[in-house]
Amino acid sequence: MNAFPSNMTAASIEACRRADQPPLTPGSLRVLVMMQEMKVGQDEHYVAFLDLLASHIWEAGDATEILAQVEGIIREARAPKAPCTVHAWCVETDEHFGHYSECIEAPSPDQFGNPVLPAGLTDFRGTTTVGLLDLDLTPAEARVRIAELRTHLDNVEALVTAAEASAG
Incomplete structure (x- = not known):
């Protein structure tokens, strides 16, 4: 140079x-x-x-x-890009074969600033999966995991209530 x-x-x-x-x-x-x-x-x-x-x-x-x-x-x-013609949720533009949604995450990062519970959709070869908990899940499997997480958060909230009561 x-x-x-x-x-x-x-x-x-x-x-x-x-x-x-x-x-x-x-x-x-x-x-x-x-x-x-x-x-x-x-x-x-x-x-x-x-x-x-x-x-x-x-x-x-x-x-x-x-x-x-x-x-x-x-x-x-x-230049403006043509939106995906297969899925409204796909963020890919122009001609493409793998479809990806925007990745969402819980609003509270962990202590290191990393995202918590990132999730998104992917579709390869016509099968849409939900990326959640580092797993590629079917929509039905994702609903089961979400229900488990809701139960867990209810249990966490019960712990918080107990902590508040004992702090009295």
């Missing part, structure tokens, strides 16, 4: 070109200088992105096509 300090000019940037790289167009030199200026005060991920982009410009010698490719990627990412 061609490395140079952020205060370099177009002429000094061109001097950093390796012999096996094509000459840089004047526009590419301006883009590389601007990219160096854009790095100032940015986080490491943004700087790494700019470095990657710059390396492609160095290899091509012309920024026009590289920047057009990046613009195409950004436009594609921002």
Whole structure:
């Protein structure tokens, strides 16, 4: 990779070109200088992105096509996606074969900040399963587990009531 300090000019940037790289167009030199200026005060991920982009410009010698490719990627990412035509709950878009719902979780994380009781739906090959308690359950099996959890929470609430009574 061609490395140079952020205060370099177009002429000094061109001097950093390796012999096996094509000459840089004047526009590419301006883009590389601007990219160096854009790095100032940015986080490491943004700087790494700019470095990657710059390396492609160095290899091509012309920024026009590289920047057009990046613009195409950004436009594609921002383009509205077609919703799933199989399940209303599926968050996947455009053509896809595995269907996934949004993952829901209890509103209270555990002591480490991890989600408690995450759950979601999946459908592969026409069979919808409920992901709950790290298991893939049929809807009927999920209802049994939910009933067990309700009973457990009733028991937990009874413990809380007992604690309140003894705190008296």
